[in-house]
Amino acid sequence: MKARPTMHPSSRVVLEIRGPVTQEEIAAATSRLMAxxxxxxxxxxxxxxxxxxxxxxxxxxxxxxxAIPAIISITDTGECFTIHSRNAASFTAASRAAEIVSDTGRLTRTGLIRVRRSELHKPRRSGCAGIGLIEIQRKTAAPVLCEITPLPDDDALVEITATLRK
Amino acid sequence: MSSLEIPATDYTPHVFEDSKTGVVWFKGEAYPENASAYFQPIMEWMHSRIAEARPIKLAFSLDYLNTSSTKALLDLLALLEAYHQKGGSVSVIWYYQADLEVMKETGEELLHDFSLPRLLEPLGRLT
Structure with missing residues (x-):
């Protein structure tokens, strides 16, 4: 399933950030988004x-x-918000993200809460976006989509799309 | 022991001890890039307070916390749970905006696995 969002005629991009993403930029973009x-x-x-x-x-x-600027965008489609990210990552991290999205996409809300709690109590690991993806999955109305495209040097392009109903 | 005072930023909370009440407050946003590093001095401060066998009262009034901060707070609560189990005095108040059910759930889930005395308190409820 494609992770790229479909643009409806009435869609409006409410936020887009490109390039090397920083924590300060995330905070500034969050303020812009809320406004x-x-x-x-x-x-x-x-x-x-x-x-x-x-x-x-x-x-x-x-x-x-x-070479491959990261892109994060939010589109208002009228009934929903579509949140989309696209970035290069190591193939290992990309594959793990796709696996988590696939595994958790089948879970009920109760199941997602249980898995999240279990992951939160595990020792810290680096190199995996597990709990964040689970958190996104449980906040959305429709399953999160994840598409990975292999790149040279054991890397991959990762695209993740979440849909939030208004 | 020195007092606790960490100013807020756009993405980290104001953390401080109210000198009159002794309550340790967490106010504002909590989504640092590296929550483990951000919470490290707070953990060290709590260890000092526990070593002095003093009562600990926490109050959270957070607008949002990311999963990394949630994990760091679980580590903090686990430390306080151990202190509580040994007879230490610990209490927690979780304030949330009354129209943000998701922040109430966050507090409930955060405290779910602990026996610490707690209160979940809505703010700004219309009467």
Whole structure:
């Protein structure tokens, strides 16, 4: 299944950041996002959660940012927000992300809460976006999509799309 | 023991001990890039307080915390749970905006696996 969002005629891009992503840029973009959207407060908060987790995932795993700038965008389609990220990462990290998205996409809300709690109590690991992806999965109405495309040097292009209903 | 005072940034909370009440507050946003490093001085401060066998009262009034910060707070609560199990006095208040059910759930999930005395308190509820 393709992770790239479909653009509807009435769609509006409410946020897009490109290039090497920094923590300061994520914070500034979060403030811009909260000021730009028109949605109930609870929905706005969920959008913030998904955006920050996705952006920090990109921040942590992006590689080759000069050649392949990371992109994070949020599109308002009228009924939903589509949150999309695209970045290069190591093939190992990309494959693990796809595996987590696939495994958790089948879980119920209760199952996602249980898995998240279990992961949170495990020792810290580096190189994996596991809990953040689980958090995104449980905040969305539809399963998260993840597509990976192999790149040279044992890297991969990762695209992740989440949809939040208003 | 020195007092605890960490100013807020756009993505980290104001953490401080109220000198009048002794309550340790966490206020604002909590989504640092490296939560483990951010919370390290707070953990060290808590260790010092536990070594002095002093009561610990925590109050959280967070707008948002990311998963990395959630994990760091679980480590902090685990430390306090061990202190509580040995007879130390610990209490936790989790404040949340009344119209943000998701932040109430965050508090409930955060404290789920601990026996610490706690209170979840809504803010700004319309009457």
């Amino acid at each position: 730009a959207i028109s949605a109930p407060r609870q929905v706005g908060h969920l959008l913030k959660i998904i955006f920050v987790e996705m952006a920090q995932n990109v921040l942590k795993h992006s590689k080759k940012t000069a």
